[in-house]
Structures are given as C-alpha cells and as structure tokens.
Amino acid sequence: GLTEKLQSTFKRLRGKGKLSEKDVNAALREVKMALLEADVNFKVVKDFISILKERAIGAEVLESLTPAQHVVKIVNEELTRLMGGEQSKINIASKPPTIVMLVGLQGAGKTTSAGKLAKLMHKQGRRPLLVAGDIYRPAAIKQLQVLGEQLDIPVFTMGDKHSPVDIAKGALQQAKSINCDMLIIDTAGRLHIDEVLMEELKAVKDHIHPHEILLVVDAMTGQDAVNVAETFNEQLGIDGVILTKLDGDTRGGAALSVRAVTNRPIKFVGMGEKLDALEPFHPERLSSRILG
Amino acid sequence: VNFRTQIDEELYEELEEILIGADVGVTTTMNLLERIRKLVRERKIKDPKELTELLKEEIAAILKDESDDIVLNQEPKVIMVVGVNGVGKTTTIGKLAHRFQEEGKKVLLAAGDTFRAAAIDQLEVWAGRANVEIIKHSAGADAAAVAYDAIVAAKSRGADVVLVDTAGRLHTKTNLMTELSKVKRVMGKAMEDAPHEVLLVLDATTGQNALSQTKIFTEAVDITGVVLTKLDGTAKGGIVIAIASEMGVPIKLIGVGEKAEDLRDFDPEEFVEALFS
Numbered sequence A: 001g002l003t004e005k006l007q008s009t010f011k012r013l014r015g016k017g018k019l020s021e022k023d024v025n026a027a028l029r030e031v032k033m034a035l036l037e038a039d040v041n042f043k044v045v046k047d048f049i050s051i052l053k054e055r056a057i058g059a060e061v062l063e064s065l066t067p068a069q070h071v072v073k074i075v076n077e078e079l080t081r082l083m084g085g086e087q088s089k090i091n092i093a094s095k096p097p098t099i100v101m102l103v104g105l106q107g108a109g110k111t112t113s114a115g116k117l118a119k120l121m122h123k124q125g126r127r128p129l130l131v132a133g134d135i136y137r138p139a140a141i142k143q144l145q146v147l148g149e150q151l152d153i154p155v156f157t158m159g160d161k162h163s164p165v166d167i168a169k170g171a172l173q174q175a176k177s178i179n180c181d182m183l184i185i186d187t188a189g190r191l192h193i194d195e196v197l198m199e200e201l202k203a204v205k206d207h208i209h210p211h212e213i214l215l216v217v218d219a220m221t222g223q224d225a226v227n228v229a230e231t232f233n234e235q236l237g238i239d240g241v242i243l244t245k246l247d248g249d250t251r252g253g254a255a256l257s258v259r260a261v262t263n264r265p266i267k268f269v270g271m272g273e274k275l276d277a278l279e280p281f282h283p284e285r286l287s288s289r290i291l292g
Numbered sequence B: 001v002n003f004r005t006q007i008d009e010e011l012y013e014e015l016e017e018i019l020i021g022a023d024v025g026v027t028t029t030m031n032l033l034e035r036i037r038k039l040v041r042e043r044k045i046k047d048p049k050e051l052t053e054l055l056k057e058e059i060a061a062i063l064k065d066e067s068d069d070i071v072l073n074q075e076p077k078v079i080m081v082v083g084v085n086g087v088g089k090t091t092t093i094g095k096l097a098h099r100f101q102e103e104g105k106k107v108l109l110a111a112g113d114t115f116r117a118a119a120i121d122q123l124e125v126w127a128g129r130a131n132v133e134i135i136k137h138s139a140g141a142d143a144a145a146v147a148y149d150a151i152v153a154a155k156s157r158g159a160d161v162v163l164v165d166t167a168g169r170l171h172t173k174t175n176l177m178t179e180l181s182k183v184k185r186v187m188g189k190a191m192e193d194a195p196h197e198v199l200l201v202l203d204a205t206t207g208q209n210a211l212s213q214t215k216i217f218t219e220a221v222d223i224t225g226v227v228l229t230k231l232d233g234t235a236k237g238g239i240v241i242a243i244a245s246e247m248g249v250p251i252k253l254i255g256v257g258e259k260a261e262d263l264r265d266f267d268p269e270e271f272v273e274a275l276f277s
C-alpha cells in the first residue's frame, strides 16, 4: 500500500541527513499517484496535495526518524477530516411526512437503495411509503413493487402515464391518508447533462419540497464523479449521498471527489444486493480503502 | 492545447490531465506520454499540434488493433452478455435485438437473470419492442436451464441469433462467478462451441475498477468483446485503452443512450476525437 511505497521513497533518500522539501515532494508524488489510481478526480487530488504539502514540510516530517509513517499519518488525518464526520441518518421533518428523494445516474442503485432505506426506516420505527417515480425504464415500477412486497412496505404508483410531479403529489396525499410518516421517492436514472430530465427533478422538488435529496453514486465511478455531483448539486441541491456497490474491490476514490465538490455527507453505503445491505458510512474505513 | 505555440512541460502536463481526466489511468498515461516524448525527440517535432495528432494516432492504433465486429456466422449464433450490476446488459440486449431484427434476422432472447426483481419483466418489454420471442422460466429458476432451453428452442425454430441475459454480479463474488462459468458450460452442452460470443458490458463512468472486472470476467468466461455503455454522458471511458493494450480484448460496440437505436459499432478514431474534445 501507500506506506510501503513511501518507505521505499524515503529509503532511497536516507543517509542525506535531514529531509529536504525536495524529498517531501517525492513523497507527495507517491500520494498523488495512489489517489489517482484510486479514482479520485485529478483536480481534487491537486487541491488535496497542496493542503498536505503545507503540513508535510513542517518539522514534524523533516525531523522525524520515521518520515514515511508520518506522511501516511498526515494523509490519513487529512483524508478523514475531508470525508467529514459520520452523519448516517435521515433528518426527520418536524411535521410528517418526511420526504426523501433518491436521484442519480442510470444504474447507480437508486431503486435498490430505496428498498434498503425503507427497510432501515421501518426497523427504526417509521412507516415509509415507497413511491414509484420512474415512468421510463421498462418494468421499473414492477421492480419497486416486488421490493415493497418482499419488505411488506406499501408502494405508491400511478403507472407510467402520469408525470413524476403528479405521482409525488399523489403519494403525499396517500401518505397522509394511510398514516405513513415518510415518503421515499424513487426517480428515473438520468444524465446530469440532460436538461429536460433535470428540469423534471426540479419540478418535483418545487412541488413537494423534499426534506432530503440523496444522490446515489456507484462507488466504482471514475473521474466523472466530480461532474455528476457538481451538476446535481448546483441544479437541484443535494443533502447527502448514498455510495453503492462498495462490496466490490473498487478503491472508491469517487467518494472523496463527491465530498470535495459538494461538501455534502455520504450518509450510507450499499454493501450488497440484498435489502439489508445498507450500512452507515465510516469515513476512516473509506480513507484507508482509498489509500490502498 | 489548441492555442499552444511550443512544445514544453506545460503542454505535457495539459495532455496528462486530459488523459487522466478521461480515466485512461496513471500507468497507461505515463506510458503513452513517454512514447510521445521519444518520438518527439527522434523526429525533432516542434509543432504542438503535430504532437497532439501523434498522441491521438498512437491511441487509435492501440484501439484499432483490437476492434472487431459481431458476425452472425452460426446457426444460431449464441451471444452471452455479462458484467457487473447496472452497467446496461439488459438494455444492450434490447438494442442488439432491435438491430438484428432490422437486418431481417430471427432473434430469440433468453431471460437468464432469474435473480433480480423484475429482471424478466424488463427483458420482456424489450422483446415486445423489438417484436422478438423470449424464452423465460419463473423468477428464481436455474439460469443455466434458461440458457440451455433457449439454445434448444433457437435450433428448432431456426433462429439466427440467441441473446442470453445474465444477472449482474460483482467480479469479487466467487460463488457468482462460478455460477456464470457453469451457465457457459451448460450452453456448450446445448450446442457445441456455444456461446460463440461473450460480451462484457462496461459502464463508461467506471474508473480503474474496469480493469479488474475485465481480468476476472475473462478468467471466468473468456470474453470475446466489450460493449462500452453510457458514452452519451460526460465520462470518456478512457479505461478501454488499457484494456485493449494490456488484455487484448476487442472493443466491439458502444451504448450512447437508452433507446433501442442507441447502439453503435466501436470506431477508434471517433472515440479518440471525443476523448480530446
């Protein structure tokens, strides 16, 4: 991992006495490579390295007997700090129902995460209503209905001939009449550059004012994570992120990119296809995974 | 890059950022730029435009080596579609069904994802759209049995091509990869040499993990080609350069949207132009 790479970098420099700024730059170059290979966006890496450099050229590293360990310690601290604390909860509205809306690119894991979130909320004593807001993808409504059946959680649908705005409004009515205190709205996957579909999301937001808009991001996303997160946040505004498919072997650098450009917390991580595979986000775990 | 008047370190840094930003990856980017530096020295190149064109040609050459078309040269041609979750396997099969149908071919779909909620329903909608037949069992049935039955049905109905959908699975799940190998083996029992094509679907938004996916799926089912989807977004899919050069897997098709007609043959030159735009 990074520690080994840094140790060999500093080994080559031993016997020169105190470390110089040039030596620290060599170490920072190793950190840069590790982050890029972990899929962190190159602009985010640039900014992060300059933050690190300020700390790394202090006496802490230059006079250390174990400079490699010290650099790794600083990197871990800065990464964990950037990732933010744990905020793995849905902010409950003072007046029910709490409205949660899941958005994101095609195939990111929104529908599955909607089911997982409903299960978690139900376990925490809430009465969620799943809302079939994807009127485009073949069998998307059926997919959510199957999940609802598996969970014994109600699913609101108006079929695929009504607009997502009408569906959201209808769901709000239904939630009040069947005494559900939470709406979890599944939306169709869309490109952040699709103006028509981004307008559709804004329209839903304007009509029913969700308390939480969660961006669902695939953990194996590469450099593009920055474009997606930035655009969704600028156009729609997001309150948090669900990072999915973290049960694979991707390093997950997209998480750092998304956090850096939106400053929003990663609230949950998807760790599998089953409906119980939703876990709270642990920043230190993801930091060490990114560093490899 | 278009306004530079000389070749200097700034130009190389700019090219490095374009490549890294396109998910080409650190190692492949360094190798490419090292090769360009060498050529610039050898050929005494002074014009930055010429250098950039040289870089584009180098990349296109890597990709050309490996690109290939899907030919319907078996009765029926059996095509298996695999990949991790959510990349676009089912949609790509819908697009292929549409393409072959338009070419006057008799197409049969196999609903080989017996696991995910409404996976069979989803493929059924695509079958309806392309006006082709579909072989399906109930949810939870044995995927290998569906594939087997589909090939048997294709032979007896004189289908030209069978498209076999499979459940998405992360390559790190050994038991699921073993299941996939079994599905392939069982297909070979229904027809010798089947499947004739095994297409790995990769999402253009995926970063370096695509390399690991390609490696493990190749080990499990011997990939004959890659379909790179979602190129209609802002992701460039640069990881295919490493895949072509390090693994010799041909990139055959690209997905550029969610509709039936949003499928194109892979064109190395177009791909490289888009990478630099």
Ligand SMILES: Nc1nc2c(ncn2[C@@H]2O[C@H](COP(=O)(O)OP(=O)(O)OP(=O)(O)O)[C@@H](O)[C@H]2O)c(=O)[nH]1
Pocket (backbone or CB within 6 Å): A104, A105, A106, A107, A108, A109, A110, A111, A112, A113, A134, A137, A140, A187, A188, A189, A190, A216, A244, A245, A246, A247, A269, A270, A271, A272, A273, A277, B085, B086, B116, B168, B170
């Ligand atoms: N291994 C794994 N698979 C996941 C996870 N979350 C979702 N999936 C799978 O990813 C695939 C896509 O999930 P969906 O929920 O359909 O994604 P989506 O964002 O709703 O897709 P669209 O509606 O088409 O945009 C499915 O095969 C899911 O089972 C996860 O955390 N781990």
Ligand SMILES: Nc1nc2c(ncn2[C@@H]2O[C@H](COP(=O)(O)OP(=O)(O)OP(=O)(O)O)[C@@H](O)[C@H]2O)c(=O)[nH]1
Pocket (backbone or CB within 6 Å): A106, A107, A137, A189, A191, B083, B084, B085, B086, B087, B088, B089, B090, B091, B092, B113, B116, B119, B166, B167, B168, B169, B229, B230, B231, B232, B233, B254, B255, B256, B257, B258, B262
């Ligand atoms: N924009 C865009 N979306 C695509 C493309 N190909 C597929 N999609 C979308 O990606 C999402 C996932 O597609 P699926 O075909 O369900 O993917 P899959 O690999 O079969 O998913 P699983 O079976 O759950 O593993 C759907 O919303 C598709 O419409 C493409 O080329 N461009």
Ligand SMILES: [Mg+2]
Pocket (backbone or CB within 6 Å): A110, A111, A112, A134, A137, A140, A186, A187, A188, A189
């Ligand atoms: Mg969905």
Ligand SMILES: [Mg+2]
Pocket (backbone or CB within 6 Å): B089, B090, B091, B113, B119, B165, B166, B167, B168
């Ligand atoms: Mg599928």
